[in-house]
Amino acid sequence: MKNSILAIIKKEFVRFFGDKRMAIITIFLPGVLIYAMYSIMGEGMMGRMTADEDYIYNISVVNMPQSIEPMMKNLPFRVESAAEVNENERAKITNKETDLLVVFPEDFDAAVAAYDMKTSGEMAPQIEMFYNSTKTESSEVYRMMTEAFDSYESTLANKFDVNGGEGVYDLASKEDETGMIFSMMLPMLLLIFLFSGCMSIAPEAIAGEKERGTIATLLVTPMKRSHLALGKIISLGVIALLSGLSSFLGTMLSLPKMMGTESGTIGADVYGVNEYMMLLFIILTTVLVMVAALSVISAYAKSVKEASTAIMPLMVIVMLVAFSSMLGSGAPTEWYWYVIPFYNSVQCMNSIFAFAVLPVNIVITLLSNLVYVLFLAAGLAKMFDSEKIMYL
Amino acid sequence: MEEILKVEGLGKTFTLSKKQQKLEKTKDKKRIAVNDLTFTAYKGEVFGLLGPNGAGKTTTLRMLATLIKPDQGDALIDGSSVIREPEQVRSKIGFLTSELKLEQFFTPNYLYDFFSGLYGVEPEVRDERKRKMFDRFGISEFAEVKVGNLSTGMKQKVSLVISLVHDPQIIIFDEPTNGLDVITAKVVTDFLLELKKDGKSIIVSTHIFSLIEKICDRVGIIIQGKMTVCDDLKSVTGEKTLEERFFEIYEETVGEAV
CATH class of the missing domain: 3.40.190 (D-Maltodextrin-Binding Protein; domain 2)
Known part of the structure; x- marks a missing residue:
């Protein structure tokens, strides 16, 4: 019955989108808040660095x-x-x-x-x-x-001038400038936003159901445990993805303001369909890995509260890995770096934003992420089958 | 008589945590919840498992419902083993206990359709069955009210109806009237008798003598994880009431009067 995966996905969507407040808080709000925050921060910083125009x-x-x-x-x-x-x-x-x-x-x-x-x-x-x-x-x-x-x-003793004319002398293209700034900032921010999106839903959907005894009701039906696990991971993944994309959009639109360059030297429009497609696939598989990992941790926990505490160590690791996009000089080129979960995603995003993509590394990242998801889903299914984990 | 449930040497041991050991003042790391349980239930009858709290009734029923796995023995439900074919067992039985909760956010109508889907019930069959059951239990007017907003009794009725979405031939019911007021309890017991009339096989666990006397054809008395007596209700009680017989058996088994 493949239908049971769909049934679970549908149920999770009805649950999530049926609750307007939850949907707004999780999906709409992060993007708007980030946009507002970065815009205000950017303008505030500019304001601090220049004096009033009519100041004497x-x-x-x-x-x-x-x-x-x-x-x-x-x-x-x-x-x-x-x-x-x-x-x-x-x-x-x-x-x-x-x-x-x-x-x-x-x-x-x-x-x-x-x-x-x-x-x-x-x-x-x-x-x-x-x-x-x-x-x-x-x-x-x-x-x-x-x-x-x-x-x-x-003027007292002019022998020669440097760059005295009216011309533009910095010949870095808009692509290069945008690439430099975006590839440093965005992979880090994206990974963190995606993770917090996952964090806000996975414990509730797994540990919460366990805590309230509603998952046992599902477990007495003839549905396969693996279908339940996959249904949960896919539906939570989609919701977390929406939340992450909202944050991402807010960031992309406000980052030029944040960097104080409204003159149009950097902007999200330098990237083409190819870059955005690659980015989307990377983000999608990354979110699935995150949701799967958080689901496994949540399934171990007895309550939502315990789950939220238990995922903290993973959060710290993800934060540190996210920070790696700020360090070093661009993404590594050797393929083996791209089997490390989370790190591979950050470095792929880094290379996409910097226009330095190695397709083979993108493929390795996508494949290894999918392998991790299947592995974690199998683990989650095993846990659903374990009386020690589910009913104690 | 056709055997519908065959339990053979079923056993379950739990490991006690340090905290539980202290609580129960024991040094034993293991607690035998169900000990070599063997009994048979036949098609079309109501079989009652009677026993005090902690006797192992719920553990037994959970093993039959494949929520937990036995350490020893096996049980065949309509020919399917709870150990080797848990999915088949799950599709054949309706299991109801107060521990299985419904998500508060959804309406009875939605949940009925959702669970019907998981059991693979065809939509036409489902709608007909839903209408009949919702009318039978007075759920119709609350069909679109979120479960969280229903009264306790109504929640119980919805749980009952949803555990039977696939019209199972075997119904396993843990403490069917626990926590219900007298009126809802009567609705439930009447319904169990109705199900029996329809030819369903029913296994219930309870510690309430009157419930056994009212609905059961045969009874098994479990004390400290062991089946002490298992027979027709008449043969068990003889001339006495079930209550009197139970305490006699309890004294014989435990070796001390209550």
Whole structure:
């Protein structure tokens, strides 16, 4: 009776999707939350790094030279002259009252005009700028003034320029940039999202049924234990997949904002149908392995609570493995890495996002994941048949 | 008479955990729950397993229902061995005990169809049978109410109906009236007699004498995992009531009066 697998799958779906609150919490919410969280984080970080547009910077200047004065007037500065550098002036910077304290040597213009790097053995005239790195505006004006002085310096004796034109000099393609960032971040995030999707349903569906005594009712029917195991794994896998994909979508859409590059230098649109298809198959088999592993652990547990505790060690391992996408230089090419569960998925996703796919490794990953699922499903079926596990 | 259930030397031993050993003040690591049980039930009769709590009634019935496996012996249900052909046994019997629960989230209607599917009942047969049974037990008006929202008695009736979706010829019933109010209990006992009239074979376990006297043709008395007496109800009781006979037998077996 192959029908019994379908019957179990159908029942799990009716159970899950029939409960609107559960469906929304598990599937819809993760993606929306992640999108909102990353967008806000990204914008918040950008906001912290740039000052308000109409902010007037407070600047103290000691010995303002004539050559610099006109330049300062054009900038949104409130310039005060200070007589000398003293503790008081410095304290104002520390206390964030003044944004910048610029100290010119006396007779700056004359000293600059007289200075010749080749003949003079002395140091060039010094401008000192005091700022406070913990105040955004202070850092900002410090950076602005450094640039301004640099360009002033090069106008005094311009011999050559580097990248002085208007052209785009970074020739990395959008594919490369996206690939670099996505292949580092996404495999890790994806694996974690998929796992938490599985975690939120598997203990309930296996240990919960055991705890409530409803699984025994299934076990007195003539249905094969292996059908029950497969039906459970497939249906839970699909639900976990939906939950994981929702998180994934939220991430893909908000990651450009998170990385602070809204100008379109990175984006999910660089990947084609091939990449997304490969990704889908990898994700699908990964979710099945996860759900199968969590089901086996849950079947051992006496209650949902015990199951949730028992899956923690596996969660830690998955987190660590997920982190491997951030380390090293891309996916390994040797085939044997791709029989290690979870690690194979992370590295495959890494290579897909980085446009560095080795098809044979994808195939090995898919096959070995399927073998693990069948192996775990057989184990689960054995457990369903074990009175010690099911009725004690 | 045609044998429908043949139990031969059935035995089951449980391993006690440290905690259980302490609780029961024993050093024994093993507890023999069912000890070399042999009996036969015939087609079309109601067979009662009578015994005090902990005598091994439920363990025996669980072995017959293939939920647990015997350590020794075997039982043939309509010719199928509970050890070698558990799936066939499961498709032949209807097993009902209070430990088998229904998922709270679903309606009786949905569960009836779901379990019918697992037993391979054809949809036309299923719908006809469902209508008849739901009417018989007054479930019809609650057919679309989630099980979690039903009263205890109604839940029990739904469980009963669902355990019989495949119209089994052999019905195994563990403590059929336990925890039911007098009215629901009567509905259940009346229904058991009805099933008998339809030619079904029924095995029940209970510690209630009146239930045995009311519905059983034959009775087996289990004490401490052993079958002490197994015969026609009349032959067991003789001139006395079942209750009087039971305590006599108990005293003979255990060696002390209750």
